[in-house]
Amino acid sequence: MKKLETNYKNTWCPFCGNFGILAAFKKAIENENLDKIVITTGIGCHAKLADYINVSSFYSLHGRAIPVAEGIKLANPELKVIVFTGDGDSLDEGISHLIHAAKRNIDITVILHNNRLFALTTGQFTATSPDGFKGKSTPMGAPESPLNPLELMLASNATFIARSYSLKIKHLEETMKRAISHKGFSIVEVLTPCVSFFNTSDFYNENTYIIEDSNLDSEEKALKKIKESEKIPLGIFYEVQKEVYSKRALVSKKEETVEKILEELI
Ligand SMILES: Cc1ncc(C[n+]2csc(CCOP(=O)(O)OP(=O)(O)O)c2C)c(N)n1
Ligand code: SF4
Numbered sequence: 001m002k003k004l005e006t007n008y009k010n011t012w013c014p015f016c017g018n019f020g021i022l023a024a025f026k027k028a029i030e031n032e033n034l035d036k037i038v039i040t041t042g043i044g045c046h047a048k049l050a051d052y053i054n055v056s057s058f059y060s061l062h063g064r065a066i067p068v069a070e071g072i073k074l075a076n077p078e079l080k081v082i083v084f085t086g087d088g089d090s091l092d093e094g095i096s097h098l099i100h101a102a103k104r105n106i107d108i109t110v111i112l113h114n115n116r117l118f119a120l121t122t123g124q125f126t127a128t129s130p131d132g133f134k135g136k137s138t139p140m141g142a143p144e145s146p147l148n149p150l151e152l153m154l155a156s157n158a159t160f161i162a163r164s165y166s167l168k169i170k171h172l173e174e175t176m177k178r179a180i181s182h183k184g185f186s187i188v189e190v191l192t193p194c195v196s197f198f199n200t201s202d203f204y205n206e207n208t209y210i211i212e213d214s215n216l217d218s219e220e221k222a223l224k225k226i227k228e229s230e231k232i233p234l235g236i237f238y239e240v241q242k243e244v245y246s247k248r249a250l251v252s253k254k255e256e257t258v259e260k261i262l263e264e265l266i
Contacts, residue, residue, distance in 0.1 A: 063094025091126060098110070109188070117198050161226070162179060
């Protein structure tokens with residue numbers, strides 16, 4: 001694990017859920033060929049993860065971690081490209097990128113740090129903030145219902161869909177490993193407390209439970225589980241194999257001339 005450490009000073013607040021995500025990710029990749037791993041991040045507290053782990057990384061603009069990852073994967077399909085993004089980053093600023101990456105089944109993994117608010121900017125509401133959420137931009141309470149990101153991913157044809165929790169590090173590590181080894185678009189929503197602006201740890205400790213894998217190719221079953229809200233299930237909800245984007249896109253035709261490819265397209 002030493003080889004994954006960096007000299008950056010960690011500025012996350014003590015007990016932030018991001019520590020759990022970093023620890024689980026280090027364990028998940030410790031036996032991988034690290035030269036073949038690239039991570040991209042958005043902008044936010046989650047994005048600092050790039051500073052705290054010694055693998056190739058790219059800080060994107062806010063909301064643009066996914067298209068950067070897609071570009072890297074298309075340029076070098078041998079790389080394992082993993083995106084770390086916040087709920088503000090990919091469900092507000094960059095939501096269309098998330099939908100289209102899932103839809104085209106590009107072979108990348110998205111780790112969604114869902115702390116249910118914009119944390120780095122000190123607590124504004126996002127698409128996943130609960131109805132009535134009181135934060136810096138909604139002092140009277142947000143008058144909107146939250147989006148369920150995994151329901152959106154199922155509707156967008158993602159081929160691997162899972163949820164974990166940053167304080168259940170072993171579960172998160174195993175889920176990340178499965179997501180990274182999946183061939184195609186994979187997403188892991190990580191429920192994670194922002195202890196400074198929305199401390200959900202007691203709530204999640206009491207209201208989450210781990211499910212076993214079963215009938216992973218059933219959309220109907222996946223949707224039912226993903227929407228369960230009385231207690232929140234953690235685990236893999238959906239996994240199917242479909243042809244990946246790079247097989248179908250121009251990269252697979254690299255033997256042909258650009259003129260020939262353009263001819264075909266026109
Ligand atoms: C285009 C753009 N819009 C807004 C900002 C300001 N900004 C920086 S970080 C941030 C919040 C990030 O929230 P989230 O993606 O949920 O990550 P978290 O900090 O919660 O990990 C915002 C709004 C920015 N840097 N760039
Ligand atoms: S503000 Fe919230 S998300 Fe950001 S480091 Fe502190 S606890 Fe973590």
